[in-house]
Amino acid sequence: MKKPLVGALLALLLFGAGAAPAAAETRSSPQRVRPAVKAVDFAGTVALSNCSGSVVRTPDSQPGDPALVLSNGHCLESGFPAPGQVIVDQPSSRTFSLLNSTGARVATLRASKIAYATMTDTDASLYQLTSTYAQIKTAHGIDALQLSATRPVQGTSIKVVSGYWKRIYSCAIDGFAYRLKEGAWTWKDSVRYTSVCKTIGGTSGSPVIDTATGKVVAVNNTGNEDGARCTDNNPCEVDESGNVTVRKGINYGQQTYGFVACIGAGSKLDLSRSGCNLPKP
Secondary structure (H helix, E strand, C coil): CCCHHHHHHHHHHHHCCCCCCCCCECCCCCCCCCCCCCCCCCCCEEECCCCEEEEEECCCCCCCCEEEEEECHHHCCCCCCCCCCEEEEEECCCEEEEECCCCCEEEEEEEEEEEEEECCECCEEEEEEEEEHHHHHHHHCCCCEEECCCCCCCCCEEEEEECCCCEEEEEEEEEEEEEEEECCEEEEEEEEECCCCCCCCCCCCCEEEECCCCCEEEEEEEECCCCCCCECCECEEECCCCCEECCCCCEEEEECHHHHHHECHHHCECCCCCCCCCCCC
């Protein structure tokens, strides 16, 4: 998992304190015709005490609905959920630093509860805030990022936007891992990035944004740091036949389109809604 204390401190030691909040990492080719790209910046992202995140909405969210913040399950203030554990409607007063387009902090948002969190099948957390989408927009001029309702595809151009580091990584979806196993946890249908997205500690919970649509398609969560096999901080891929592949230096995210079917009116998360396939308690 992309916790901040190891990778982040290593980045500081190697590159200096001023290097981590850097410009986006990009790769381009003058001969290649690229699809239209929406401007992706830090607006709507948040910094947690130990991770990154973003204010998100569904296609049907209304201005008066309580706003939601997306991050990782392993970023919870209470620590990692156990394998098989699913947390719903747990009170929380956690705070988040809301960023504008340049990465400057413009407000402190506060949670009213953890609406959902797990590290089983996926690695995600969803906080409900005390502020509505309209209140955030009126006070700070910032819109929530929209969750895509469809599964992303291989080759999609993406940006991983870290509010913790104020850094944007640019790459593409290289493919998908049928199962991604890391220590005691296993995740399904994980997004594998191309190698240029070298995310570090503190980028956990960053929204993964489709540059063609501007929508969130995944949440960044881990990477194989040392080339070890299926251990903490060294996830391995397991295919449908049980074959294991280790990809040192490759990073991953968890798809988020599954949340859309589970969120109803008033930002209420209802795991019994039609089409909702998130793990249940």
